[in-house]
Amino acid sequence: MSPSPSASAVPGADQAVALGLTREEYALVCEELGGREPNEVELAMFSLLWSEHCAYKHSKKLLRTLPTEGAAVVLGPGENAGAVDVGDGWAVAFKVESHNHPSAVEPFQGAATGVGGILRDIFALGARPIAVLDSLRFGEPSSERSRYLLDRAVAGIGHYGNSIGVPTVGGEVVFEGPYETNCLVNAMAIGLARAEDMVRSAAAGIGNILVLFGASTGRDGIGGASVLASAELDAADDSKRPSVQVGDPFEESKLLECSLELLADELLVSLQDLGAAGLTSAASEMASKGGVGLDLDVAKVPLREADMEPFEIMVSESQERMLCVCTPAHVAAVLAVCEKWEVNGTAIGVVTDTGRFRVLRGDEVVGDMPVSGLVDDCPLYDLEPAKPAAGLYPAPAAVLGFEADVREVLVTLLASPNLASRRPLFEQYDCLVQSRTVRRPEQADAAVLWLHDMGRDAPAIATSIDGNGRRVAADPYWGTVGNALECAANLACVGAVPLGTTNNLNFGNPEKPHIAWQLTEAVRGLGDACRALEAPIVGGNVSLYNEGAAGPIYPTPVVGMVGLLPDPRRAGRLGFLREGDAIALAGWDGPPSLAASELAKLRGEPLPDGLPPVDLPRAIAVLDAIRSAVRAGALSSCHDIAEGGFLVAVAESCLAGDLGAALDLGDSDDVWTQLFGEHPGGFVVSGPREALDRLGQTIPVQVVGTVGGDTLEVAIASLRETWPLDELREAHASLAPLFP
Amino acid sequence: MKLGVVTFPGTCDDVDARLAAAKVADAVALWHRDPDLHGVDGVIVPGGFSYGDYLRAGAIARFSPVMASVVSFARAGGPVLGICNGFQILCEAGLLPGALLPNTGLRFVCRQVDLVVQTTDTPFTSTCTVGEILSIPAKHTTGRFFGDVAPEQVVLRYAPGHNFNGSQDDIAGIVNEQGNVMGLMPHPEHAVDRLVGGSADGLKLFEGMARVAVA
Secondary structure, eight states: OOOOOSOOOOOOHHHHHHTTOOHHHHHHHHHHTTTSOOOHHHHHHHHHHTSHHHHOTTTHHHHTTSOOOOTTEEEOBTBSSEEEEEETTEEEEEEEEEOHHHHHHSHHHHHHHHHHHHHHHHHTTTOEEEEEEEEEEESOTTSHHHHHHHHHHHHHHHHHHHHHTOOEEEEEEEEOGGGSSSOEEEEEEEEEEEGGGOOOOOOOSTTOEEEEEESOBOSTTTTIIIIITTSOOOGGGGGGGGGSOOOOHHHHHHHHHHHHHHHHTTOOSEEEEOOTTHHHHHHHHHHHHHTOEEEEEGGGSOBSSTTOOHHHHHHOOOSSEEEEEEOGGGHHHHHHHHHHTTOEEEEEEEEESSSEEEEEETTEEEEEEEHHHHHHOSOOOOOOOOOOSSOSSOOOOOOSOTTOOHHHHHHHHHHSTTTSOOHHHHTTSOOOTTSOEEEOTTTSSSEEEEOGGGOTTOOEEEEEEEOOHHHHHHOHHHHHHHHHHHHHHHHHHHTOEEEEEEEEEEOSOTTSHHHHHHHHHHHHHHHHHHHHHTOOEEEEEEEOOOEETTEEOOOEEEEEEEEEESOGGGOOOSSOOSTTOEEEEESOSSOOBOTTOHHHHHTTOOOOSOOOOOOHHHHHHHHHHHHHHHHTTOOSEEEEOOTTHHHHHHHHHHHHHTOOEEEEOOOOSOHHHHHHOBOTTOEEEEEOHHHHHHHTTTSOEEEEEEEOSSEEEEEETTEEEEEEHHHHHHHHTTTGGGOO | OEEEEEEOTTBOTHHHHHHHHTTTSEEEEEETTOOOOTTOSEEEEOOBOGGGGOSSTTTTGGGSHHHHHHHHHHHTTOOEEEETHHHHHHHHTTSSSSEEEOOTTOSOEEEEEEEEEOOSOSTTTTTSOTTOEEEEEEEESSOEEESOOOGGGEEEEEOTTOOTTOOGGGEEEEEOTTSOEEEESSOGGGSSOHHHHSOOTTHHHHHHHHHHHHO
């Protein structure tokens, strides 16, 4: 047993409970400390590292069931981000993370620092960030609060990404009632590195030096991980505003260049960003991975406020900070690079062989804990899943009557918040910087980024992020399978094959059996889909306790995928390209379903109990055929049929290409299902008739019309409808008034 | 033939500008703390958020050691091109008239815009024709041009319907009285390769700059 630290006062078990630990966990903490109670510093550190956010104590067992290995995997879960091989010794690192609760409390800074945090995860690996995507959920825009959250979150994402010079190339936003009091802000970042240059985060080398560099440390974000991220939101949220961090993209831009230069100069042993739980988490994880101890002197940490207590310094979530380990011989060179980039650089600690994390203030020991206890010994809990006897979610408010005709339904769908053009949002993001963007938003189903660093014949990656929560609420297993397939379909539309997957599991309180059931089923679906797609999960994040006064959010497993396409010049596009091209419905061999569809939502229908299953091998065969056709340059356009169904997809291809279409769908038993039903695995493709016929030799292809003119015409059963494109375009622009 | 591209802390589009410059010349990186221009024949002050746009876009960068050299280079007749934040810096440095104000919508906007060439009597547009339309992306929050500028100094205007920032008289780009210093808000370096630019119209400005830099 180590000597008791000198900082005397013992906060006690009640304070531990206030910080989010259970009494049983507190007793375990005392055991870790050899039978004594933790002091203020130690309790602050244990309560954060044993929080749901840091310890994944309700999800870790489930996450272990996910597929994480594959031919392309360079780095799997456990590092700052995962990475996949893109050829010639290059690797692409990527990860999605949530910043839901901070964004619900202060949307601009919450979203901005969400982007800042995920970018640091990427360059902590030594990868240069090349893209950001975001996945957002709000209540219906008819709510003033939702409009405020949307406006400020979008502004925050743009503020950070634009200023730091990383393009925001894609994303999604969905509006549903269950997100009204608990919005979701998930950000995904992608980076590029030479595989051999990627750095790990394990501290190593007894006597090596810990250098903290970047911004100074203040009182912002204290307790963010435990106060905000690991408990349900309530009415007193405003009082939590001091727990939200404040971002400075200028500081991070210098930090990014400084970090990459330190790595390029081979000055570092390891590197880690400071995120949730600040120094506490960064330092103890580095020590744990290296199997070493640390002595860290808080008196050396540059502070914004001189009178900060040791525990505040250890748990501060001040942004734009990194922690590295270097040899004593390299300290001067490390500090010189910091000086070049005008960031603070300070040696604050040393690697020891004790296995203990000692927090010092000058000569005084103010905390002394076993590293393994902090990082590895948090108890993991088994979920107790139980399918709820009745639906959890109220039916949405009806905005369309069942009497509405096809003409009105298409216009209403295109104007509905979930399907309307995202132009007013994505125009607030720089999608071009770094000169990689082959396909911008609304040009294709996935963003396409040329990796020009790899030379003139360099390949491109494609990326997409998706997570339909309503379908997962209706059926956690098949809904989540659908989310993964949707990502893979978006990639196929541009000609890309998936290399790897990241995910952010946004769920309610896992201690409730019905939420545990949603989570368990969703993870099972994600694992099965990613195994079938050969798109292993290389990293991700879990955000639980997403509940407000009105109940839990829709279970929202957000799936992000990165794929490779060898020839960026052949990247597919979603808009119709040539008058006279044939249009086909490809992939489906049976009718889709209106269950949990956008049309069902607009009609105010309650969620169904279950979705039709998907034939995974068949769906994947369709993806393979679509991808091959796009890569061969055989198709003029390719668009996955997603929310809104077939006719919405055709209208989107019309609007993206500014070309009309004439469709004759023949007889139909069920016009509504055929036009607006949803199911994974369907595509709207256009091209020369022969090319579509060739595609039809491998997968179901039904040629249904011709590209041309400035109207969309549909003949189905006895129905004949015509929409001028201008009318559809006006409907599709319905979000513009939200951003005056 | 060497074109220098300045990097300040917070500059974002310097890599893009070097890629564009490399299509017409040797691209040389210039560092804000280093007053040595390394014998370049022309200087590009690229886009981004130098010094985080703190105080005012471009207000701090113009005091950098490298800018004193850029000002001398420009006064001696050397060609200087300021793009977006570079335009803001050149205005702050007094090399170009006027100022860039926040967009009327007060939002960052990233959009492909059409620009109409007003004059070919500048190095930069010497490869264009008057009235030619250039499709080039613009992306900024602070791009509304305001100031006293002679009509013959206006090089590029936004085509009808493309002036999203509210610039006076649709002005997108101007030159100084001598014609050797140009600033524009849209990003020609993001329109030099059809694969990633949507158009290659921006290349003409770099070609023009290189042509004069050689002469």
